[in-house]
Amino acid sequence: MTYDVAKVRAGFPALAEGTAHFDGPGGSQTPSPVAAAVASALTAGVANRGTVTAAERRAEQIVAAARQAAADLVGGVPEGIVFGRSMTALTYDFARALAKEWRPGDEVVVTRLDHDANVRPWVQAATAAGASVRWADFDPASGVLSADNVAGVLSPRTRLVAVTAASNLLGSRPDVAAIAAAARSVGALTYVDGVHLTPHGVVSVSSLGADFYACSPYKFLGPHLGFLHAAPSLLEMIHPDKLLPASNAVPERFELGTLPYELLAGTTAAVDFLADLVPGTGSRRERLVTSLTELEKHEAALLDRLDSGLAAIPGVRRYGAPDRPRTPTVLFTLRGRRPAQIYAALATRNVNAPAGTFYALECAKRLGIAETGAVRAGIAPYTTDTDVDRLLAGVDELAG
Structure with a gap:
């Protein structure tokens, strides 16, 4: 069974604007049936x-x-x-x-x-x-x-x-x-x-x-x-x-x-x-289990691509341990650039990866980023390899 991201994306009118959305942790895009x-x-x-x-x-x-x-x-x-x-x-x-x-x-x-x-x-x-x-x-x-x-x-x-x-x-x-x-x-x-x-x-x-x-x-x-x-x-x-x-x-x-x-x-x-992200049979709960299991695989592959790409860019600092259980979410900073600058520069490339502390106040304090925040890139069901590569290209350009 293959996760068909192109088919999934066809359900989201907002994606026709051409923006790569990594802002799902703050609110996902909405499909037509909703x-x-x-x-x-x-x-x-x-x-x-x-x-x-x-x-x-x-x-x-x-x-x-x-x-x-x-x-x-x-x-x-x-x-x-x-x-x-x-x-x-x-x-x-x-x-x-x-x-x-x-x-x-x-x-x-x-x-x-x-x-x-x-x-x-x-x-x-x-x-x-x-x-x-x-x-x-x-x-x-x-x-x-x-x-x-x-x-x-x-x-x-x-x-x-x-x-x-x-x-x-x-x-x-x-x-x-x-x-x-x-x-x-x-x-x-x-x-x-x-x-x-x-x-x-x-x-x-x-x-x-x-x-x-x-x-x-x-x-x-x-x-x-x-x-x-x-x-x-x-x-x-x-x-x-x-x-x-x-x-x-x-x-x-x-x-x-x-x-x-x-x-x-x-x-x-x-x-x-969500239950119909991939073809399936059975009750809605059974179809949800099938679809979301395949979604996890799709998002994990994209997360690996994003992690390895950021690791190869000089000056990038990623927070948290990539080898520990986590959702497809990456928090990072870039030496010599304020997170807000990175956010704004990526936006000019139609890549939405916001910066801030995202209401995780105590967590941000513990990480030492309560004043400046960091850039958060979240992968969603409609994210593609191309989206990830666009984000990486933008960060690489900022790194000089």
């Missing part, structure tokens, strides 16, 4: 959910379909899918809800590898509850956050461990299953930021051991919103602030206000697009 699904939901008769009118039933069907699609993507159950405005918003909501049960002396563990969306909500909720925050550090030379790094700061008072499944800055992938097992051994929950992992391979929330797994559809070809998965039995135990007339059923009790039906329709279409 845009069509959003438009269809907006232009069809839709009302608040119900069973009396056709418009009400259509809204119900959109929500049910999106829950099932999201569950298929992460290997969960539709009853455990909660939609929200973004992963950040969902994390704040759940931090506030969980913190209702925290007391002085309780502890919350966050890591210095994480995006701030999986750090600050927990730090602020813990502070408000009088709980303590403990920090798990990572090795800045390799970019590796080990299970031992986390286990070393756990205690019987640990209530929650917040950890990323993949660093949005370095791409490095902690052993989440081992971390979750360590957390479970002291009776703590694990909240996993899956935003940067989900677009790049097969996700199974049960294999990861994630009590909560949050991600963002707009990072995997979908529209701008977020969703979270947790076991329905766990969700039943959490009581967020909500409007009195609003449903107290799970998962609806966490979804404040009317859901954005058009974005849910787009999410379903994005999952379907």
Whole structure:
């Protein structure tokens, strides 16, 4: 079975502009079926959910379909899918809800590898509850956050461990299953930021051991919103602030206000697009496993090409260890050039590889790049050898 990148690219109207997009970690390009699904939901008769009118039933069907699609993507159950405005918003909501049960002396563990969306909500909720925050550090030379790094700061008072499944800055992938097992051994929950992992391979929330797994559809070809998965039995135990007339059923009790039906329709279409990246048979989950396994191979080959090309350019510094498990993401600087200069120069070549710290504040501080940032190049399902070569040519020219 061969991954046909030309066929995949044909689904993305934006690529006709000729730009090589390495900005997927901040938001991927959108295929036509996703845009069509959003438009269809907006232009069809839709009302608040119900069973009396056709418009009400259509809204119900959109929500049910999106829950099932999201569950298929992460290997969960539709009853455990909660939609929200973004992963950040969902994390704040759940931090506030969980913190209702925290007391002085309780502890919350966050890591210095994480995006701030999986750090600050927990730090602020813990502070408000009088709980303590403990920090798990990572090795800045390799970019590796080990299970031992986390286990070393756990205690019987640990209530929650917040950890990323993949660093949005370095791409490095902690052993989440081992971390979750360590957390479970002291009776703590694990909240996993899956935003940067989900677009790049097969996700199974049960294999990861994630009590909560949050991600963002707009990072995997979908529209701008977020969703979270947790076991329905766990969700039943959490009581967020909500409007009195609003449903107290799970998962609806966490979804404040009317859901954005058009974005849910787009999410379903994005999952379907991923499931059909390569020809396959079986259930949508089975086709997702097939397609995403082939996508991993495609992206790994491009990552090798990018890594070796950058290594051959004098003055390039790559962050993290290329031989460690990671997503197809490279963070680098070039001696004598500010990252913002590299970003701007590549843009003149129609190569989008942005520079910054990308909200991974603690990680950037640990790497020593909090002031200047670095250039981040992320490979996506539509990336080609030619795209990689264009980026390398641009960096090589800047290197002189």
